[in-house]
Amino acid sequence: MAERITIDELKSYLWQSAVLLRTHIDAGAYKQYIFPLLFFKRICDVYDEETAKAEEEYGEDLEFYPEEELHTFLVPQGHHWNDVRQVTEDVGAAIVKAFREIEKANGDKMTGIFGDGAWTNKNRLPDRLLKDLLEHFSSKCLSLANCPEDELGQGYEYLIKQFADDSGHTAQEFYTNRTVVHLMTEILQPQSGESVYDPTCGSAGMLISCIAHLKAQGKEWRNLKIYGQEINQLTSAIGRMNLFLHGIEDFHIVNDDTLKNPAFIENGRLKQFDLVLANPPYSIKQWNRGAFENDKYGRNFLGTPPQGRADYAFIQHILKSLNPQTGRCAILLPHGILGREDEKGMRTAMIQADMVDCVVGLGKHLFYNSAMEACILICRVNKPSYRKHKIQLIDAKEFVTRSGQERFISDEHIHLIADAYHNYCDVEKLCKVVSIDDVADKDYSLTITKYIQGTFSFIECEAEDSFEDDLDAWTSAADEMHDMYKSLVVLIGGPQE
Numbered sequence: 001m002a003e004r005i006t007i008d009e010l011k012s013y014l015w016q017s018a019v020l021l022r023t024h025i026d027a028g029a030y031k032q033y034i035f036p037l038l039f040f041k042r043i044c045d046v047y048d049e050e051t052a053k054a055e056e057e058y059g060e061d062l063e064f065y066p067e068e069e070l071h072t073f074l075v076p077q078g079h080h081w082n083d084v085r086q087v088t089e090d091v092g093a094a095i096v097k098a099f100r101e102i103e104k105a106n107g108d109k110m111t112g113i114f115g116d117g118a119w120t121n122k123n124r125l126p127d128r129l130l131k132d133l134l135e136h137f138s139s140k141c142l143s144l145a146n147c148p149e150d151e152l153g154q155g156y157e158y159l160i161k162q163f164a165d166d167s168g169h170t171a172q173e174f175y176t177n178r179t180v181v182h183l184m185t186e187i188l189q190p191q192s193g194e195s196v197y198d199p200t201c202g203s204a205g206m207l208i209s210c211i212a213h214l215k216a217q218g219k220e221w222r223n224l225k226i227y228g229q230e231i232n233q234l235t236s237a238i239g240r241m242n243l244f245l246h247g248i249e250d251f252h253i254v255n256d257d258t259l260k261n262p263a264f265i266e267n268g269r270l271k272q273f274d275l276v277l278a279n280p281p282y283s284i285k286q287w288n289r290g291a292f293e294n295d296k297y298g299r300n301f302l303g304t305p306p307q308g309r310a311d312y313a314f315i316q317h318i319l320k321s322l323n324p325q326t327g328r329c330a331i332l333l334p335h336g337i338l339g340r341e342d343e344k345g346m347r348t349a350m351i352q353a354d355m356v357d358c359v360v361g362l363g364k365h366l367f368y369n370s371a372m373e374a375c376i377l378i379c380r381v382n383k384p385s386y387r388k389h390k391i392q393l394i395d396a397k398e399f400v401t402r403s404g405q406e407r408f409i410s411d412e413h414i415h416l417i418a419d420a421y422h423n424y425c426d427v428e429k430l431c432k433v434v435s436i437d438d439v440a441d442k443d444y445s446l447t448i449t450k451y452i453q454g455t456f457s458f459i460e461c462e463a464e465d466s467f468e469d470d471l472d473a474w475t476s477a478a479d480e481m482h483d484m485y486k487s488l489v490v491l492i493g494g495p496q497e
Contacts, residue, residue, distance in 0.1 A: 005140060005147045010155040014038065015162060017136055025124055031163045032234055033125070036099065036114040037133060038159075039241045042142045042152065043073045043102065044081035049143040072249070074105040085138060091130040092119035112255070115237045149247030150215075153208070156245050160203050160238070176205055176279045176332065177366050179409040184277050184330040184376060185209040186418035187360075192220040194274035194326070199258040199317060201228030204239035206277040208246055226251035227273065229263045259287055259313055262297065270297050270320050276329035280314035283334060287313065302346040311337050312346045319355060319379060327381040328357070335361065335373045338446040348444040351391070351436060355379045358392040358421055361448040363400035365407045373397060375448075378421075387424065391439060394420055394431040395452045429456035 005013070017037070018030045025033070054062055054070045067074055079098040087094040099114035118124060142152065157178070190196060190210040198206045207226050214221035226248065230236035236255035243251050254263035264271035285308050292313055293304045299320050305312040311333055318329050337343060338359060350356055358378040364371045380387070399413040409417075420431045432451050442450050 003146070005142075005151070007151060007154060009140075010147065010151065011158050013136075013140055014155050014159045017133060018159075018162070020129065020132055020136060024129060027163070031160075031238060032115060032117045033119075033133075034159065034163075035156075035238055035241055036117065037095075037137055038142075038156070039114070039245065040095075040098065040102070041081055041137045042245060044075055045142040045146075046144055047071055047073065047075045047080070049145065073102070073110070076101045076105050081134075081138075085134050088131070089127060090120075091127045091134070092122070092125055095119050095130065109249075112233070113237050113240050115234050149245065153242070153246035156242055157205070157208075160205075160242070176202065177408065178205060178209070179414065180332060180362065180366055180376075181206050181209045181277070183360075183409055183414045183417060184332070185213045186414055187358075187376070187378060187421050188275050188277065188328055188330050190214060190224065190275055193223045193225075195225040195227065195323075196275045196277070197227040197264070197271075197273040197321060198276070198278050199229050199262075199314070199321070200278055200280045201230045201239050201253065202235055202279070204228060204242045204253065206279070207239075207251070208242065208248070210275065210277070211246065211248060222250070227264055227271075228253045229258045230255060231257045258317060259292065259310065262317065264321075265297075270299075270317075272323045272327065273321055274323050274326045274328070276318045276321055276327070276331075278314065278318060278329070279332040280311065283309040283311055283336075285309075302349040305346065306342050309340075309343070312343055315350070315377070316346075319350070319381075322379070322381045324381050329377075329379050331377045331379075333375055333377055335375050335447075337377070338375060338448070344444060347446070350379075351439055351444055351446075354383065354389055354436065355381065356391050356446070357383060357387060358394065359446050359448065360394045360417065360421070361397050362409075363397040365402075366400060366409070389436050390433050391436065391446070392421065392424060392431060392433050393446070393448050393451050395429065395448050395456065398455055427456075429454040 014034075017034050021030055021033065050071050054065065058065060062070075079101040081098075084091070084094045084098050096119050103110045103113060119130075140146070147155075161178070184206070190213055192214060196207060196210045198204070201207060207228055211221050211224060211226075214224065226243070228239060228251070230239055230253065233255050236253060240251075240253050243249075243253070252264070256263055262270060266272075287307075287310045289304065289307045289310075292300055294300075297320065299313070299316045301320070302312065302316055315331060315333070315337070318331060321327075322329060337347070356377070357380045358376075360376040360378070362374045362376065364373055367374065394417060396409075396413070396417050399409055399417060400407050401410045401413070420427060424433065426432050429452060434451055438451075439446065
């Protein structure tokens with residue numbers, strides 16, 4: 001039996017597969033080839049593992065058990081990884097044939113999951129290169145025993161981030177900074193048995209974060225109902241593979257345009273969910289405003305957004321998709337939606353309907369190729385009584401940690417922000433609860449600086465700082481954190497959620 005693969009070994013193994021493609025294809029296209037091969041290898045190794053287990057358990061009676069009962073995924077005879085590995089000519093064609101036969105054998109849940117990469121283009125992917133890739137992946141066995149689902153999922157997420165780093169401008173289409181995602185999840189607090197939806201799901205990171213949250217708390221996660229829609233076909237396939245590789249088999253991911261063709265409809269209306277997490281494309285201009293103006297699902301109930309910015313189209317789609325009793329959402333959006341004049345009418349209607357629960361302002365450089373500041377808009381259809389007719393504002397723009405070229409929100413800061421949200425009290429320079437009348441006095445602007453003056457500052461720690469600088473920064477941040485928690489403890493006396 002092969003040895004258990006460590007996380008570091010897994011990351012190196014996965015990244016080396018991409019290194020083989022350098023000089024042959026653009027970095028932005030790596031994901032189109034590496035992810036399908038990884039998924040193919042995993043399916044076949046688990047298939048072999050399940051076969052060996054069944055032979056040991058059932059012996060000669062094995063022939064009486066249908067394949068569907070023995071295997072998570074079916075691998076048709078002649079189209080196993082080992083079969084393709086033996087091919088020496090037209091390797092790309094053999095890979096494509098195996099992909100299509102596996103998709104066909106496994107029904108709707110696998111349709112199109114391997115994408116449509118140009119495997120047979122020998123100028124881009126000559127037989128020698130494909131053979132090198134197959135041999136590299138063959139160097140490790142990706143069975144469940146050697147590489148459990150959570151660990152392979154971590155490796156897959158690592159690869160997604162590496163491809164985002166390498167691919168530049170396309171990164172935001174399929175990858176959202178995972179620390180921001182974790183913050184959104186900590187705020188919404190998904191519960192066992194709930195339904196979770198992401199209308200622009202990318203590589204499914206937000207949906208997986210909800211599963212991870214329940215696992216970390218030791219709660220049942222298999223009964224979480226997972227739904228997502230993604231306009232990009234390849235990204236949609238990556239998301240489905242990501243869910244499968246995390247051990248999640250019961251989900252619904254649809255490849256289509258959410259604004260044009262919402263996928264989840266019940267009795268002629270949008271399906272409604274307990275939780276929605278989303279990072280919609282920012283301020284897109286190419287969308288059908290005319291159709292939305294006469295939307296048959298009533299998604300223009302706040303008004304019709306300007307052609308140059310579809311942000312409030314996504315916001316309204318999400319609000320319409322919330323369960324009227326339990327529905328809550330966290331939407332990652334450009335900061336401009338909080339105060340832009342041409343969206344004032346829609347923003348005013350949303351505030352007056354008492355749907356805005358909280359706004360979290362985020363710092364710069366948390367997004368690829370952009371120094372923009374963003375915000376998390378948190379909405380509830382049915383607020384708890386003590387939150388009704390009020391809006392909470394949290395200024396977290398200084399909660400950005402830098403390590404080399406990477407910027408993120410630390411676990412410490414994630415919990416501090418989430419605690420501020422759940423404790424629902426005022427803390428100077430950090431968070432404030434205001435009434436809707438207060439917002440009306442500010443001309444229905446939600447721009448955080450209109451309500452919170454000054455900056456709650458943490459010294460940004462940089463990897464290249466000296467030990468003395470790091471120690472001073474740590475001491476200062478620790479002192480400020482201690483003072484912050486003292487303030488929260490004193491002020492927590494209000495109602496708890």
